[in-house]
Amino acid sequence: MNRAAHKAKLIQFLQTIRRPDRPLDITDEHQGLITSGLIDSLAVLEIVGYLEQEYGIDFSERGIDPGQLNSIAHILDLIERETR
Numbered sequence: 001m002n003r004a005a006h007k008a009k010l011i012q013f014l015q016t017i018r019r020p021d022r023p024l025d026i027t028d029e030h031q032g033l034i035t036s037g038l039i040d041s042l043a044v045l046e047i048v049g050y051l052e053q054e055y056g057i058d059f060s061e062r063g064i065d066p067g068q069l070n071s072i073a074h075i076l077d078l079i080e081r082e083t084r
Contacts, residue, residue, distance in 0.1 A: 003076055003080065006076055006079050006080075007029070007072065007076055009054070010072060010075060010076065010079075011024065011072070013047075013050050013054075014033075014038070014039070014072075017039060017043045017046045017047075018038050018039055018043075019037060019038060019039060019040065022036075022037050022038050024038065029071060029072040029073040029076070030071050030072075030073045031071060031072075032070050032071055033069075033070060033071060033072070034070060035070075044064075044066060044069050047069050047075065048064060048069070051075070051078070051079070055079055055082060055083050056082075056083075057078070057079075057082045057083075
């Protein structure tokens with residue numbers, strides 16, 4: 001799967017966890033998900049669960065680095081690194 005396909009799948013997931021008063025209208029994939037108000041800090045745990053389930057990324061061994069989960073671009077970079 002290429003980056004564009006991963007991005008489409010990730011955005012579809014983010015639609016399910018975003019704050020209802022914030023539309024998912026991300027033009028910049030480097031935009032902070034929490035700082036923009038799109039998600040709250042608890043949604044980061046849902047992102048972790050999504051990445052573990054969909055891509056087999058084991059955070060119990062590597063730990064959770066919030067910096068790797070703060071934007072669509074960082075999440076996509078993590079997926080690419082961990083699924084090679």
